[in-house]
Amino acid sequence: MNIETIIHKNKNIAVSRLINGNTDLALLPTNEAAKLYNKGVEIKITNIHTWGLFYVLTTNPGLDSWEDLKGKEVYVPEKGGPMDIIFSYIAGKKDIDLKKDLSVVRAKPGEISKLIINNMAETAVLREPFVSQVFLKNEDVKILINLQDDWKTEMKIRLPQASLVVTDQFSAKNKDLVISFNEEYKKAVEWVVEHQSETAQLGFEYMNTPTEVTMLSYPRLNLVFSKAVSVKEEIDSYLNLLKRYNPKTFGGIIPDEKFYFHY
Amino acid sequence: MKNSTSITKNTADTNKYKYFVAGIVGFILIWKIISLNYKPIILPSPELTFLNIYQKIKTISFWLNISYSFFRIITGYLLSMFVGVFLGTVMGLNEKINSLLSPLISILQTTPNISWILLAIIWFGLNSKIVIFTIFISILPIFVINSSEGVRGTDINLIEIGEVYKLSTLDKLLKIYFPAAKPYIISASIITIERAWKIGAMAELLSLETGIGSGLYWARNNLETEGIFAWTIVLILLGYTSSKLLKKILT
Numbered sequence: 176m177n178i179e180t181i182i183h184k185n186k187n188i189a190v191s192r193l194i195n196g197n198t199d200l201a202l203l204p205t206n207e208a209a210k211l212y213n214k215g216v217e218i219k220i221t222n223i224h225t226w227g228l229f230y231v232l233t234t235n236p237g238l239d240s241w242e243d244l245k246g247k248e249v250y251v252p253e254k255g256g257p258m259d260i261i262f263s264y265i266a267g268k269k270d271i272d273l274k275k276d277l278s279v280v281r282a283k284p285g286e287i288s289k290l291i292i293n294n295m296a297e298t299a300v301l302r303e304p305f306v307s308q309v310f311l312k313n314e315d316v317k318i319l320i321n322l323q324d325d326w327k328t329e330m331k332i333r334l335p336q337a338s339l340v341v342t343d344q345f346s347a348k349n350k351d352l353v354i355s356f357n358e359e360y361k362k363a364v365e366w367v368v369e370h371q372s373e374t375a376q377l378g379f380e381y382m383n384t385p386t387e388v389t390m391l392s393y394p395r396l397n398l399v400f401s402k403a404v405s406v407k408e409e410i411d412s413y414l415n416l417l418k419r420y421n422p423k424t425f426g427g428i429i430p431d432e433k434f435y436f437h438y
Numbered sequence: 439m440k441n442s443t444s445i446t447k448n449t450a451d452t453n454k455y456k457y458f459v460a461g462i463v464g465f466i467l468i469w470k471i472i473s474l475n476y477k478p479i480i481l482p483s484p485e486l487t488f489l490n491i492y493q494k495i496k497t498i499s500f501w502l503n504i505s506y507s508f509f510r511i512i513t514g515y516l517l518s519m520f521v522g523v524f525l526g527t528v529m530g531l532n533e534k535i536n537s538l539l540s541p542l543i544s545i546l547q548t549t550p551n552i553s554w555i556l557l558a559i560i561w562f563g564l565n566s567k568i569v570i571f572t573i574f575i576s577i578l579p580i581f582v583i584n585s586s587e588g589v590r591g592t593d594i595n596l597i598e599i600g601e602v603y604k605l606s607t608l609d610k611l612l613k614i615y616f617p618a619a620k621p622y623i624i625s626a627s628i629i630t631i632e633r634a635w636k637i638g639a640m641a642e643l644l645s646l647e648t649g650i651g652s653g654l655y656w657a658r659n660n661l662e663t664e665g666i667f668a669w670t671i672v673l674i675l676l677g678y679t680s681s682k683l684l685k686k687i688l689t
Binding site for chain 1 (some may be wrong): 477478479480559560564590645647656658659660661662
């Protein structure tokens with residue numbers, strides 16, 4: 176199998192290539208995949224491989240739990256985005272009202288990372304790889320809350336964050352290829368989980384991620400391969416929760432069967 | 439005779455107006471025809487775009503975002519005008535200061551706006567100052583250069599008369615130099631206002647969660663291409679109206 180891989184700095188480029196039919200397969204946040212589907216871009220979701228990279232970080236040693244967040248200033252990126260919604264939802268379950276109990280500051284994740292690294296912000300909600308970048312550059316930082324763990328406790332399901340999608344045009348003609356690609360993908364995910372230093376080396380070669388960042392992020396990656404069609408319930412509950420807060424995060428309609436690649 | 443010229447002038451004006459409207463209608467028509475061949479996510483139709491503008495206008499957040507941008511842009515703009523005209527006047531009057539500062543002004547003039555935005559994020563943290571500063575510094579050279587050129591172009595005879603009549607420095611500035619520099623300053627003011635809206639939106643897009651720029655950011659993020667079109671049209675209208683309005687007030 177010969178695959179041309181292109182690594183993008185952000186999802187917008189992958190999204191634009193899918194819209195224009197310049198790519199056959201893409202890794203995307205699950206809500207982005209559903210959004211594209213809802214906007215009439217003909218794609219299917221094949222697998223889920225990342226189960227949550229959302230964390231609350233702090234440099235304040237006095238903070239140990241949700242309760243301690245009350246009255247504090249918390250940086251939360253991407254208002255109305257999935258991470259904001261999950262944070263708000265779990266905070267609500269813990270009896271914390273974002274408006275009354277916290278002083279929430281809005282900013283972009285890259286900027287928040289810089290602020291924490293320079294000790295200009297104390298507590299923030301961030302996702303990987305920003306979390307590990309902060310860890311590498313500020314020794315005083317610690318994980319205060321693992322949002323996917325709390326999510327699992329509250330929702331009784333996992334958080335299906337990232338997926339592999341394929342265009343209908345490609346999968347219609349190359350069904351077997353897509354299936355064997357996913358089988359290989361499963362093996363690759365297992366390999367990555369077991370071979371930490373080799374993975375870190377590859378991350379440096381292909382994505383210029385410092386090996387330390389990859390090594391540091393390992394305990395937080397939540398990499399498990401699942402066929403999307405076999406975790407449809409988890410995807411539906413996730414999107415349903417997003418819908419309650421901001422339907423625009425995934426285009427508003429819970430995708431039907433046609434969104435799933437069956438194999 | 440006088441009558442007939444005014445009539446030809448009137449018909450010329452109505453003709454100009456007709457062509458202007460025809461240009462816009464033609465443009466929308468072409469846009470519509472091309473959009474028929476594409477999904478709205480790639481090229482939304484004019485009606486989808488105007489519907490989106492209409493829906494936006496009905497929300498409070500639309501007007502809030504516009505007010506945020508307006509406040510930031512006007513602040514940066516006025517700040518730049520005052521500092522720029524002051525610096526330009528000093529440079530126009532004093533050759534030494536002019537030589538001292540002109541390399542700096544040239545550097546400012548060629549520094550990309552995007553660099554200012556990135557630096558402002560680091561210097562000021564995430565608030566309106568980023569936008570105000572970026573606008574201020576990006577349009578400052580235009581005010582400086584125009585006003586210094588205006589001052590330097592003052593009629594030498596008038597300056598001599600001022601000397602003869604022993605006018606105070608303030609009087610010389612207000613009665614001799616300022617009237618000479620005025621057309622230059624006015625043209626700088628009109629050029630820069632449209633630019634200020636564009637730079638402001640770009641700075642907001644890259645740093646803030648409020649304002650027109652953040653509206654553009656979210657439209658892209660939500661794959662609402664019609665939203666990107668809608669905000670762009672709003673931005674064009676605001677830039678165009680403010681420059682026309684300024685022209686009317688100042689000239």
